Amino acid sequence: MHPWLGRLIVNFVLCLICFIAYSSQIFIIWPWYGGVLSIELISLLLPFNLLVGMLLWNYFLCVITDPGQVPDTWRPDTHSDGYEVKKLTGEPRYCRMCDRYKPPRAHHCRTCDRCVLRMDHHCPWINNCVGHHNYGYFLRFLFYVDLSCSYHLTMVTRRVFHTMGGRYWDEPSSVELVFTILNYVACTPVLLAVGAFSVYHLYCLLGNTTTIEGWEKDKVATMVRRGKLQEVKFPYNLGRKKNIESVLGKNMFLWCWPIAAPGNGLKYELAEGDAFDGSVSWPPRDPSTYNTDGPQNEFVLPSSPWTYENGSINPSLEPYNSQRRSAARRRPQRLTAGVSSLPPYHPDYQEGTEAMLEGSDEESSGEDDVLRKPLVRAGSEGYEVRPVDRDDLLRRYLTDLGEQPGRYHRYIPTPDSESDSEDDDVTLAEAIAKRQ
Ligand SMILES: [Zn+2]
Numbered sequence: 001m002h003p004w005l006g007r008l009i010v011n012f013v014l015c016l017i018c019f020i021a022y023s024s025q026i027f028i029i030w031p032w033y034g035g036v037l038s039i040e041l042i043s044l045l046l047p048f049n050l051l052v053g054m055l056l057w058n059y060f061l062c063v064i065t066d067p068g069q070v071p072d073t074w075r076p077d078t079h080s081d082g083y084e085v086k087k088l089t090g091e092p093r094y095c096r097m098c099d100r101y102k103p104p105r106a107h108h109c110r111t112c113d114r115c116v117l118r119m120d121h122h123c124p125w126i127n128n129c130v131g132h133h134n135y136g137y138f139l140r141f142l143f144y145v146d147l148s149c150s151y152h153l154t155m156v157t158r159r160v161f162h163t164m165g166g167r168y169w170d171e172p173s174s175v176e177l178v179f180t181i182l183n184y185v186a187c188t189p190v191l192l193a194v195g196a197f198s199v200y201h202l203y204c205l206l207g208n209t210t211t212i213e214g215w216e217k218d219k220v221a222t223m224v225r226r227g228k229l230q231e232v233k234f235p236y237n238l239g240r241k242k243n244i245e246s247v248l249g250k251n252m253f254l255w256c257w258p259i260a261a262p263g264n265g266l267k268y269e270l271a272e273g274d275a276f277d278g279s280v281s282w283p284p285r286d287p288s289t290y291n292t293d294g295p296q297n298e299f300v301l302p303s304s305p306w307t308y309e310n311g312s313i314n315p316s317l318e319p320y321n322s323q324r325r326s327a328a329r330r331r332p333q334r335l336t337a338g339v340s341s342l343p344p345y346h347p348d349y350q351e352g353t354e355a356m357l358e359g360s361d362e363e364s365s366g367e368d369d370v371l372r373k374p375l376v377r378a379g380s381e382g383y384e385v386r387p388v389d390r391d392d393l394l395r396r397y398l399t400d401l402g403e404q405p406g407r408y409h410r411y412i413p414t415p416d417s418e419s420d421s422e423d424d425d426v427t428l429a430e431a432i433a434k435r436q
């Protein structure tokens, strides 16, 4: 994404937040309370402004906080408990684009063009990745958007209901009316969209799963369903309370307060259990994409359903005649080099060239059909071409063929040894008469 576009989106989000938050107070609530600062008005607007303040603060932190990048010197720890290498992946994870090792749960973000610790997703609305260091702020931001929007809609709806059952001086002015409609139009979709997104992220938080890991889990579930894999427990699921603590901090009273994320994002606690005995990796690989028993035991699915002896197809199998006919009909009348459908004595026959029948209909593929049709050579359009005399053609062809040197051993009768060369022109009758 272009950097300017990202900034533009962030500014748009800020404008939207400010419009919903402040236009409702200035143009709807303030006139409703008669334009006088009262305890009632303050008690209505103070909580709302606090919510909006928290929302903006968390949004700001989401945008400016680096989600976490892999330090230059970071190497997978293969000597100590080996969490990152032996148990989780089997081999060190490496990012070829960044040219460095990947810590567990880190992924490469194409938009940011670098690896991001505990990457969740790249969010265009904050023009930043959501990763280890700002995931907490992101969740709090969603939470305050939900609360603020709900508070806002309740407030505006109360104003509307008050009008409906109210007295004539309570009726809203046209400005109020316009802003009421605009506030509904702006706030309702935001609450619906962010609300649905919040429910999903609450579910992820309770399972200590990132969006990417959610996809991995779906993939694993599919493989288990298809019988390719045994059930694999997600290694980071520590139990609900610990899962929330791993993102929002140990102190429950500060979960809604924007505090920095616990940990450095390079190492994560793993669930204890029998499943993690060193042989389990996450995400588990699809067994059909790699071979565990060596190449000699590799099972390769045959490309054809027909098997005949050692993987070859039955040689006596032939397509149906009707199938062959239709295939021949579909095939253009293109012939291979040196082979022509025309007989060699035909005037259009050209040896060694790829013959293509012009305008041949599907039905007239036979030799006789070709000959029956009046043929028009390229360049002779408009001239009458006489029909081909087949016998004449054959005769001429055979004559030509006979004249080719070395093609036939010709029988040339040797002259009689007795007769002289002068006698050649003498007729038979004269010769007989001579001899006598
Ligand atoms: Zn990378």
Ligand SMILES: [Zn+2]
Pocket: 109, 110, 111, 112, 113, 116, 121, 122, 123, 128, 129, 130
């Ligand atoms: Zn990113």
